[in-house]
Amino acid sequence: MHIYELDTPSVVIDVDVLEKNINDMADHCKNLGITLRGHTKSHKNPEIAKMQVAAGSKGIVCQKLGDAENMARAGLDDILMTYNIVGNQKVRRLVNLAGFRRMTVTVDSLAVAAGISEQAATEGVTIGVLVEFDSGGNRTGVQSPAAAEELGKQIQQLPGLKLRGLMTYPSQISSKRLVDETIDRFKKANLPLDIISGGGTGEEWESKELGFTEHRSGSYVYEGLSRIKGAGDGSDLSPERCPLRVVTTIVSVPTSDRLIVDAGMKTFRLFPSMPYGLILDDPELKFSGMSVEHGHIDSTGTNRKFSVGDKLTVIPTYQEGVTNLHDEIVWIRNDQVEHVWRNEGRGKVK
Amino acid sequence: MHIYELDTPSVVIDVDVLEKNINDMADHCKNLGITLRGHTKSHKNPEIAKMQVAAGSKGIVCQKLGDAENMARAGLDDILMTYNIVGNQKVRRLVNLAGFRRMTVTVDSLAVAAGISEQAATEGVTIGVLVEFDSGGNRTGVQSPAAAEELGKQIQQLPGLKLRGLMTYPSQISSKRLVDETIDRFKKANLPLDIISGGGTGEEWESKELGFTEHRSGSYVYEGLSRIKGAGDGSDLSPERCPLRVVTTIVSVPTSDRLIVDAGMKTFRLFPSMPYGLILDDPELKFSGMSVEHGHIDSTGTNRKFSVGDKLTVIPTYQEGVTNLHDEIVWIRNDQVEHVWRNEGRGKVK
Numbered sequence: 001m002h003i004y005e006l007d008t009p010s011v012v013i014d015v016d017v018l019e020k021n022i023n024d025m026a027d028h029c030k031n032l033g034i035t036l037r038g039h040t041k042s043h044k045n046p047e048i049a050k051m052q053v054a055a056g057s058k059g060i061v062c063q064k065l066g067d068a069e070n071m072a073r074a075g076l077d078d079i080l081m082t083y084n085i086v087g088n089q090k091v092r093r094l095v096n097l098a099g100f101r102r103m104t105v106t107v108d109s110l111a112v113a114a115g116i117s118e119q120a121a122t123e124g125v126t127i128g129v130l131v132e133f134d135s136g137g138n139r140t141g142v143q144s145p146a147a148a149e150e151l152g153k154q155i156q157q158l159p160g161l162k163l164r165g166l167m168t169y170p171s172q173i174s175s176k177r178l179v180d181e182t183i184d185r186f187k188k189a190n191l192p193l194d195i196i197s198g199g200g201t202g203e204e205w206e207s208k209e210l211g212f213t214e215h216r217s218g219s220y221v222y223e224g225l226s227r228i229k230g231a232g233d234g235s236d237l238s239p240e241r242c243p244l245r246v247v248t249t250i251v252s253v254p255t256s257d258r259l260i261v262d263a264g265m266k267t268f269r270l271f272p273s274m275p276y277g278l279i280l281d282d283p284e285l286k287f288s289g290m291s292v293e294h295g296h297i298d299s300t301g302t303n304r305k306f307s308v309g310d311k312l313t314v315i316p317t318y319q320e321g322v323t324n325l326h327d328e329i330v331w332i333r334n335d336q337v338e339h340v341w342r343n344e345g346r347g348k349v350k
Numbered sequence: 351m352h353i354y355e356l357d358t359p360s361v362v363i364d365v366d367v368l369e370k371n372i373n374d375m376a377d378h379c380k381n382l383g384i385t386l387r388g389h390t391k392s393h394k395n396p397e398i399a400k401m402q403v404a405a406g407s408k409g410i411v412c413q414k415l416g417d418a419e420n421m422a423r424a425g426l427d428d429i430l431m432t433y434n435i436v437g438n439q440k441v442r443r444l445v446n447l448a449g450f451r452r453m454t455v456t457v458d459s460l461a462v463a464a465g466i467s468e469q470a471a472t473e474g475v476t477i478g479v480l481v482e483f484d485s486g487g488n489r490t491g492v493q494s495p496a497a498a499e500e501l502g503k504q505i506q507q508l509p510g511l512k513l514r515g516l517m518t519y520p521s522q523i524s525s526k527r528l529v530d531e532t533i534d535r536f537k538k539a540n541l542p543l544d545i546i547s548g549g550g551t552g553e554e555w556e557s558k559e560l561g562f563t564e565h566r567s568g569s570y571v572y573e574g575l576s577r578i579k580g581a582g583d584g585s586d587l588s589p590e591r592c593p594l595r596v597v598t599t600i601v602s603v604p605t606s607d608r609l610i611v612d613a614g615m616k617t618f619r620l621f622p623s624m625p626y627g628l629i630l631d632d633p634e635l636k637f638s639g640m641s642v643e644h645g646h647i648d649s650t651g652t653n654r655k656f657s658v659g660d661k662l663t664v665i666p667t668y669q670e671g672v673t674n675l676h677d678e679i680v681w682i683r684n685d686q687v688e689h690v691w692r693n694e695g696r697g698k699v700k
Contacts, residue, residue, distance in 0.1 A: 109603070140644070259630055
């Protein structure tokens with residue numbers, strides 16, 4: 001079945017491109033000599049996570065427990081959660097997961113560590129822990145090397161937890177002094193450094209330079225080499241690089257310079273200051289705007305005539321955001337449907 | 351159960367506020383003397399649609415067939431679809447719906463009308479049709495009064511269709527001349543005008559002034575009177591007006607001026623140039639940014655101390671967008687949980 005026989009709007013993944021992106025990143029990390037840990041947050045899809053692992057990803061990373069549960073049920077193991085797990089309900093789920101999968105979490109406060117320790121000790125499981133330090137991301141993470149050391153020492157006193165090392169995001173050369181001092185303090189205090197985890201697609205080299213033991217990348221799966229190359233402004237959208245596409249139908253041609261398609265803001269998700277996407281059928285067609293359920297296309301630039309019922313394929317700019325809107329993703333090769341994936345991970349924000 | 355016992359992030363609806371918004375809009379339209387047809391696209395929730403009908407909405411409006419199917423299954427009737435239904439798969443679904451519900455659709459081209467007519471006639475059902483004309487929305491709709499008349503006449507020749515009148519969006523006084531001429535042409539050609547449908551929350555008065563028979567409003571359900579009053583810049587977010595809220599947990603307090611919560615871009619949905627939302631627990635807390643799964647809050651403005659594990663309730667600015675991200679919506683009154691609604695309409699873009 002050709003993708004243009006699908007009811008629309010449909011979200012499709014070109015599996016050949018997906019495989020190439022996954023293999024390219026695995027090769028990139030092998031060449032650099034840094035261990036890759038594939039992040040799954042962009043796709044939340046165990047089938048893709050297994051492809052990442054098969055290509056060389058050592059374990060996986062999840063951001064939310066719902067993702068980790070989904071991955072664990074599908075057979076994935078060695079799951080790092082780069083998220084402070086807070087509250088009884090969440091800690092109980094983490095402890096359940098640790099009963100049948102190797103779980104490591106990051107923490108940036110004693111409050112978070114103590115909450116996890118209490119239930120883990122009661123249930124008799126051990127959860128690996130990395131101390132998250134803020135190397136310039138200005139989000140989570142302890143604020144100094146001394147604070148990292150102190151939290152590390154406190155974690156070592158807590159039952160049910162096994163300190164394994166350090167984690168930060170993103171990996172930036174500009175924070176080398178801070179990184180060095182944090183690692184030094186851990187070394188001098190005889191705190192474990194089995195894992196020093198950096199992250200961010202496109203910053204694999206930085207993690208290597210900073211002396212990290214592994215690097216977490218995720219968005220490369222959808223965005224191909226764009227992030228690795230550092231472009232990422234939407235100008236490098238191409239079918240060779242971007243496996244995720246949206247198939248739409250033209251539902252109105254009200255004027256000679258305007259096409260209206262059946263995919264709007266509930267199908268696409270915009271990224272600030274980026275273009276809406278690339279229309280593969282005719283790159284001279286440009287999105288001029290979007291309503292909630294309609295896409296508005298300016299056809300001034302093309303001589304081709306389009307009619308109601310014609311299909312168009314769009315590479316959306318913010319591919320992770322689009323994935324998170326749809327319950328089904330269609331796997332394709334050469335524009336032929338392979339199978340329909342039920343997007344179970346979608347919406348798992350808890 | 352108090353909302354702060356919910357696992358987070360959770361999306362909740364304050365039913366008292368919801369009811370007030372629904373009743374206020376019904377009263378507003380009664381006072382103006384215009385028939386209200388409640389749009390369901392913001393919530394996609396049959397329970398809320400039934401509340402709209404109970405308050406006085408004459409039938410409902412849906413934008414996508416998946417919504418209409420969801421509503422029809424739940425017992426809603428007299429469904430107007432303000433959308434060009436294009437393609438065999440979609441027309442088949444429309445014809446199925448017309449077998450057990452009164453269905454009216456809008457069309458803006460002979461191609462769309464002919465596609466529907468063919469299957470409707472074959473199946474022996476009749477589908478009501480309004481001609482959509484463009485009164486300045488620059489989206490769909492025929493481009494002139496003459497084109498509206500011509501399409502109306504063509505529709506009258508097509509089996510399986512019953513022309514019922516006209517439709518436009520939005521309702522603007524500035525297009526009064528065009529509207530008058532379009533209606534005149536329909537009258538002089540003896541084309542039916544049982545329905546002349548205008549739309550847009552906050553433009554009820556305009557529809558009345560333009561001589562329309564009904565007005566389609568939808569976002570009032572979530573956004574209260576903000577749109578009626580024409581503000582809508584986020585400055586008028588308030589718990590008295592906005593029933594939809596997001597309950598989050600603080601997962602990190604890395605510095606004295608920064609709180610990080612467990613709700614980011616996959617929980618919220620931003621609207622260009624609008625603030626992220628209003629934090630009810632302390633309006634001096636301001637969102638400074640969002641990562642995919644973290645919300646960043648600037649706590650500079652407050653003297654209150656917050657800790658890891660504390661909960662915060664946020665009124666999101668773009669409430670329709672938030673609803674469309676979550677599989678469950680929790681119904682509450684006075685911050686107590688009433689029941690959990692499975693958000694079946696979410697993601698129905700087909």
